[in-house]
Structure formats: C-alpha cells, structure tokens
Amino acid sequence: MRSVVFSRHGPASRVVALTGRPRPRPGAGEVLVRVRARPVNPSDELYVEGRYGRRPALPAVPGFEGVGTVEETTTGSPAVGQRVAVSAQGTWQEYVVVPEADLIPVPDRLPDHVACQLTVNPLTALLLTRRLALRAGDWLLITAAGSALSRMVLHLVRRDDVRCVCVVRDDRHDDLTRAGASAVVNAATDDVVGRVREVTGGEGVHAVLDAVGGEPGSTALRCLRSGGQAVVLGMLDGGTIGVTPHALVFSDLTIRGFWLPYHLSRQSPEVRAELAERAIDLLSAPGFAAPVAATYDLDDVAAALDHVHRPGRHGKVILTG
Structure with a gap:
C-alpha cells in the first residue's frame, strides 16, 4: 500500500516521502479501513516537526483523521463496506487498522471531503x-x-x-x-x-x-x-x-x-457518541464545514503541503487516494 512516511523531524514538505509498505491486518477488536480522504491539519504538521503532544517512533506516518470504508473486521460491526470516519494515528496511507470504538459510521449525506473532517475540528x-x-x-x-x-x-x-x-x-x-x-x-x-x-x-x-x-x-x-x-x-x-x-x-x-x-479520553462512551452525532448534524448544515481549497492525491503530498502555506489560502487541503 502507499504510505506517506517521515524518518526525521522537520518541516513536513521537506521530510515526508511516499513509500510502499505492507497492508496491515486487524487484530482482535480491530477493523481494517481503506482510507479515501484525509485533511491536512495543523496537528499533522506539528507531529512531523516533533512539536506535538505525542512523540512518534520513527519512521512514522502522519495523519489523525480521515474517511473510508471497512475492508476487514474482527468484530462484525461496522460491516464490511460500511463508510466510516476514522480517528487514528497514521491516516496518510491507504489502509489503517483502528479499534472498533474509534470509528464513526458516516451517513451518505456527508461527502468524503466533509466526512474526513469529522473527528478533529468539530469535536x-x-x-x-x-x-x-x-x-x-x-x-x-x-x-x-x-x-x-x-x-x-x-x-x-x-x-x-x-x-x-x-x-x-x-x-x-x-x-x-x-x-x-x-x-x-x-x-x-x-x-x-x-x-x-x-x-x-x-x-x-x-x-x-x-x-x-x-x-x-x-x-x-x-x-x-x-x-x-x-x-x-x-x-x-x-x-x-x-x-x-x-x-x-x-x-x-x-x-x-x-x-x-486528553479531553476526549475523559468523556464517557455515551458522551462521545452524543458528540459524534452532534458533529454529523453540524457538518450536514450549510456553512459549517470548512470549504476545500484543493485536493491532492497521496502521490502529490509535497505539493499539498506547499499549498497549505500558500498566501491567501481559504479552506482545507485534502489528500485523497
């Protein structure tokens, strides 16, 4: 599978590279998701620069959210083919393994460029x-x-x-x-x-x-x-x-x-579910989701990161593929 990887810390556009890695397999209680879209967030760049609250073991894959479809599951739910928003580390690649509890089923009314923004900014x-x-x-x-x-x-x-x-x-x-x-x-x-x-x-x-x-x-x-x-x-x-x-x-x-x-970890499962439902309702309303400034394939990640810092940019840069 294609993965965006960094092996040292620094400005993201200079240190990330596209590489091939084996597709992961889900363990007990986990789900394999084929990620279709993921936004470039400030936290992603902090992570690559080594200034985020989590220090990765290098080499590492950036990205903390995205949207895709369930490819394989050991839990039975969500079902294979279900479209889901992903809250996980390492979404800048084609496949990611996620605990079932960290997935949010996405309604058809939310297109990928909106649904991929579900788990960070709205919450x-x-x-x-x-x-x-x-x-x-x-x-x-x-x-x-x-x-x-x-x-x-x-x-x-x-x-x-x-x-x-x-x-x-x-x-x-x-x-x-x-x-x-x-x-x-x-x-x-x-x-x-x-x-x-x-x-x-x-x-x-x-x-x-x-x-x-x-x-x-x-x-x-x-x-x-x-x-x-x-x-x-x-x-x-x-x-x-x-x-x-x-x-x-x-x-x-x-x-x-x-x-x-930190704050999500202190919420009960019921509150987290309520927050997710509220976020979906908000993103379904006109004007709440960030507009899309540009969309780039994973192959063009360097250009995407350059676009993030382009003067006058308005909206999210989305990585697809």
Missing part, C-alpha cells in the same frame, strides 16, 4: 464551547480567526448570542463579519488591545481562545477583563506566552490548555 469546537460556558452577551476573542476551527467556534457561540472579536493577520476576512463576528481586528495594522477595549466599552473580553501563542497570544491575554479566562489550544507562532503574576493574582485570570485527545 474540538463542541468541547471548547462547553468548557468556556459563556453566556449571552459575553465577549470572546478568537485568535487565528480565519481558521476552520475558529470559524466553527464562531458558528457555535453566536447561536448563544456570545459576542466575538475575531483577530486575523490581514484584511481578507470580511466574511467573518457576515458570519456573526461583532468586530474583526487585523493584528498586522491595528492596535489589538486598544480596538478590543473600544468595542467592549473599555471592559475587555470575558474569554480568549488562542491557537497562536507567542506575542499574538500574549497580546490576546492583555485583552481580558478582570475575572476573565483563556484557553490555549495551539502554538502556530511557536513562541512563549507572557503573563505576569501580577495580572494573574490581581485580575483573577484563569489560563488553561486544551488538547483534544
């Missing part, structure tokens, strides 16, 4: 919004607001009448206002803290959702009001977030991290 957005527990009228600041995940969070919190400040790096995101953002701030040209104080009546935001870190993340934290909370879920900048003990103590700030595998 993250649902758990994040529950963790933030914001109320109508509260203010939320979202960094990297043009990302697929941030747009999903915006969609969910606007249903609860939470007001959002979306921080971006350029002026290509007018659609965020149409999607419900109360303010869109361009960090490349605007005074982020000053603009946030202006739109919140001088109070600051109740919560920050930061996927960037570094100086952008530090700036976002300075936008919090007293008693505010921040959830850090990414490290796109790679730098350290700065917050003083003075701010933590006298402004009563709460700062927490969020990693999807």
